[in-house]
Amino acid sequence: MINQASPSPHTVCVVIPMYNGADSIEQTLVSLAEQTRLPDHVIVIDDGSTDDGPQRVKDFAAPFRLTLLQQANEGQASARNHGIRHSQETFVAMLDADDQWRPQKLELQLALYDELSLQGRPVGLIDCYCQVNYSDGRRQLDNIRKSGMHFYDFIHANVLNGVSAALVKRDVMMQLGCFDAGLRYCEDRFMWTRIAEHWEIHTVPQVLLERTINSGNMTAQPKKHYQNKIKFVEVYLARYGAQLSKQQQIDFVLANHTDFLNTFSRGGWHGEVIDVYQRMLKHSWQTLFFDHGKPTLRYLYARARSLRKPTVSTTAH
Incomplete structure (x- = not known):
């Protein structure tokens, strides 16, 4: 069982790449403001947007430290790397600008990490189950559960339940050089595989992420x-x-x-x-x-x- 008795001493930075995300970014930030364990820092990286998404971030009344970084359009991998390198927290949590977390996501993930750390487990990443909502009304549950070394599983398929499910040790990301910015597709699977070579990956077996897929999604x-x-x-x-x-x-x-x-x-x-x-x-x-x-x-x-x-x-x- 996950022990929720004592809060985790670790700090968390949420990294959100955004390109023309005006229609969804406020709802995404609200889902962070409603966390039972608030993030310590949220970084939104504007990847060359042409809408008013950046202004909406500036105007958002956040109960956490909120930073807006801006760059020319270079893709999600580059934007995430920009945010990760700007962060200083223990953990980096990935979140796309059109996804939302359920309230206990950070609390339960950090609790699981602390429990596993007490057992001496070399944990590099923790994810959760994900509810995928398609714009045509279809719904899909991504519920692959990980509990250890999964390198060869990532060779066969991307077994992470969505980028926005990932809570990663920042020093792990920095040690590996972050995402491959030369990739414009599956750069996340490549990153998770590299983590899985050396560290364990675990899953909180609850739906803590709502992911949206519409016609504009990659x-x-x-x-x-x-x-x-x-x-x-x-x-x-x-x-x-x-x-x-x-x-x-x-x-x-x-x-x-x-x-x-x-x-x-x-x-x-x-x-x-x-x-x-x-x-x-x-x-x-x-x-x-x-x-x-x-x-x-x-x-x-x-x-x-x-x-x-x-x-x-x-x-x-």
């Missing part, structure tokens, strides 16, 4: 970000390929492409499905049977749909 724009995903695969293998068997490398590449193939298939983008599948097949013939043959079935369906001639509708409109 994960909702697969056509735009597929090339960034390819770069991530290249960078990842350059760093970890020597630690993986040939089969693990194949599984890693195919799994990452399959993520986008499935997304394209669900969106009805048949040409993109065909392109991704052919790229996978060039990498390995195991594509034919990967994931129980599901990518192959999606490819065949896309082929059939793309060859079908459009019919002229006679229905009156």
